Amino acid sequence: MTQQKAVALPRELTPRAGILYRYRGLRAVLLLAPSLTFLLVLFVLPLAKIVVWSFLDAGSGAYTLEHYLYAFTRPIYFQVILNTFRISLIITVLALLLGYPVAYLLSRLPPGPTNLLMILVLLPFWTSLLVRTYAWTVILQRRGPINELLLGLGLIDSPLQLVHNTIGVVVGMTHILLPFMILPLYSVMRGIDPNLLRAAQNLGAGPWRTFRRVFFPLSLPGVGAGCLLVFVLSIGYFITPALLGGLGDTFIAQLIEQQVNVVLNWNFAAALAVTLFVATMILLYLYNRLLGLDKIWGGP
């Protein structure tokens, strides 16, 4: 960001707070100062504290790598991290497949119906997470509406196991995280100029070709943002996998929670949390190399 040089304005046009009007850099800093302070004190510093904790030995206060060595030598922790990533990836893809058409519809409708549909998309945010999770237990259970319907129609002989396994986790969490996919997609799609689509069709492209060659590439920043958001949120969940999942669906946050709340080993919990953080950063780095994170900000 280049500092704007002081412009010599005529005396009568210089307002009293002259310095702010002449130095853009200073103005930017002052405007950002409150949020930066907030982020620094309430986010960066506690994060740094957790990183420091992960290197401390609980009893003696000496610096040690034992927590990390422990986390890497016991296969369970890595298995659970991979498990978390795997299930979160499934959730992200499913959310994208379900959310893209909805966002597309929302972006192409006139304002009236758009507002109504948008309220429906946002409505889940106004209910408690726990209520939504329990609701899925009721819907998916052995004698729940879905199984009863399939049994009644004669399509199955005995109830399907739809909950307390990976299916339950994926369905429940996709539902919960769907708005986080729809909203970024919608905001990007709304910005796509309809004239571009008309121009493509004028040049002879059919609807599918227009979508594939014009609309879809322009919507990619939204896809990237939505997928990133859903994935990162998903790997941090622990109550939904605990209630909807089966034995093999443990998320890493559940293990961290056990270390914090039951075992009271905060240093080890910190090491696990930092490991998760670094693993996610590595994933994002690869994502950036492949697709380019700056696409999210609408870069080339």
Place this chain on the structure above:
Amino acid sequence: MDARRWSRREFLAYTGAVAVTASMGPFVHVRHARGAQELVFVSWGGAYQDAQREAHVKPFMKATGVRVVEIKEGPRIAKLKAMVESGNVEWDVIDFETSDMLRAAQAGLLERIDKKIVDTGDILASARHEYAVANISWSTVMAFNTKKYPPGKPRPVGWQEFWDVKKWPGPRGLQDLVKTNLEYALLADGVPKEKLYPLDVDRAFKSLDRIRPHINVWWAKGAQPPQLLADGAVDLCSAYNGRIFSARKEGAPVDLDWTGGTLDYDWWCVPKGTKKRELAMKFVAFAIQPEGQAELTKHISYGPTNQKAWAHVDKATAPHLPTAPENFPKQVVLNNEYWLEHEAKLIERWEAWKLKK
């Protein structure tokens, strides 16, 4: 005020004056509130805390005039640790589970029970501790669906029969918790109650391997088992006895059996460094009185720890309490010292076992 618009100077002056006056508000309020005494009581919410309110909190407020502020969030030992370490202890009386209490005591997070204020003479021996006094006994037991197993008809009794899927087919549930599951697995494998501890962990996990394919739900929250049983998602399930009793009172088709249940206590604890230590001790002394403990059993079926309380307990309620003479011998008292030592390693082994294909 005339009709002309306010100049910027006037606006700022008036806003500033209002802001200064408003910010005085809290200080004025605090000076007034310091007169009345206040105690912060932390418990687990739901039917349990409602019962504690009727049995202990309201009578205490009436007897002493002290205002008791209730927190229902469930006392987390991690939060207690953060409070004590930062020197800002907001809680005065906590209701802790045994494992949390032992860990908190070990970590120096609790005040010693003041023998001068709290008389534990009538309390059961196993319900006394240097840093806490047990207030209730509760059990995790085998619960079942009464539509599948109506009263008077044969039903599985004890964990060996729970494990017998040929004799008693049907979906089952167990808690996603290594503590208690190992005990059940060993009892199912034929280990006698007296020889349970120290646990033969390898044998327990082998036993769990056998029942694993037949467990449909591994529940995480205490509210799940009554719901799962009532919905028919499972026919047999481990559950907290108080929750089953409450659900049954409300008409749910559930019931329980005490055989092989694991008995545990909840404890009154006072956090280290609380500013109202004496008042908190007075509350504990008040709450362990026989009348209060008997009153609690009217609202929730968790057993008293004060032996004099049995004289006041309702004859109809007594058989539903874990420490009742006909129920107590059927159960296993959980050895929390064993778990304090081994829990961390066993939790890890349990998580690894869960992921095994």
